[in-house]
Amino acid sequence: MSPFTRRGGDLTASFERAEADILAQLAxxxxxxxxxxxxxxPDSPSFRAINRLLPAAYRDGGENDAEFHRFTSEGLIERKARNAQAVVDVFAAGDESGKAVRVRLDAAAAQSWLRCLTDIRLTIAAGLGxxxxxxxxxxxxxxxxxxxxxxxxGYVQESLLHALEAHVV
Structure with a gap:
């Protein structure tokens, strides 16, 4: 992967085809x-990952938390799934020739990517303990x-953050 850089209002990077496939699969x-x-x-490793992606709002895990979960989880799941789809879509639109895949993200797509990369890392971290x-x-x-x-x-995420911050300064 070449690091993300800012070109005008867009952020661009280049991924090797294998890297693109891995990131799309993780999303x-x-x-x-x-x-x-x-x-x-509840005894599966996936349960730990879900708890990282959809954390409890209250430490006691009781009735208040169940109520909070009931009102918020569906919307949160939908947003997280859309963020992941934004990553998948970018790579699906890429060149299938086996060469590097060039990625161009606008500000909204970059935010979706950052959120998805966080979710991927939370999921992997849960599996690794x-x-x-x-x-x-x-x-x-x-x-x-x-x-x-x-x-x-984490490197991909850091690269994207640095490119975003370069615009702010």
């Missing part, structure tokens, strides 16, 4: 997870490659 995975949010087994910054240091074995994807998505 699709978030959509799938959200679509099954109510039916997730990352709760605090230093938790990454203890991950080894087969989860190491997943941690590398987590770090790469």
């Amino acid at each position: 699709t995975d978030v959509q799938a997870l959200l679509s099954d949010a109510d039916g997730v087994d 990352i709760e605090h910054d230093d938790d990454e240091l203890r991950i080894d074995g087969p989860d190491r490659s997943v941690l590398e994807v987590y770090a790469w998505v």
Whole structure:
């Protein structure tokens, strides 16, 4: 991936085809997870991810939280799914020749991307058991490659943020 840069009002970057496919798949995975949010087994790793994506409003997890969830979760799920679809759509419109995929985002799309990248990282972190910054240091074995994807998505997000901030200054 080449870092995001600002060109006029748009932000642009270039992704290798494999990177584009990975990011589109991760966004699709978030959509799938959200679509099954109510039916997730509480003992599954997906349940931890849902709890990160749709956190409790109250610490007690009681009646107030259930009420809050009842009134807000549907809209939140829809917004998160739309943000993920914005990532999928950009790559679906890209060149299928196997070469780099050029991405151009306007301000609204950039915000959708930032939110989706956050959701992807929250989902991966839940699966890896990352709760605090230093938790990454203890991950080894087969989860190491997943941690590398987590770090790469963080790089994509950071690159996009830097490009957005360059306009503000």
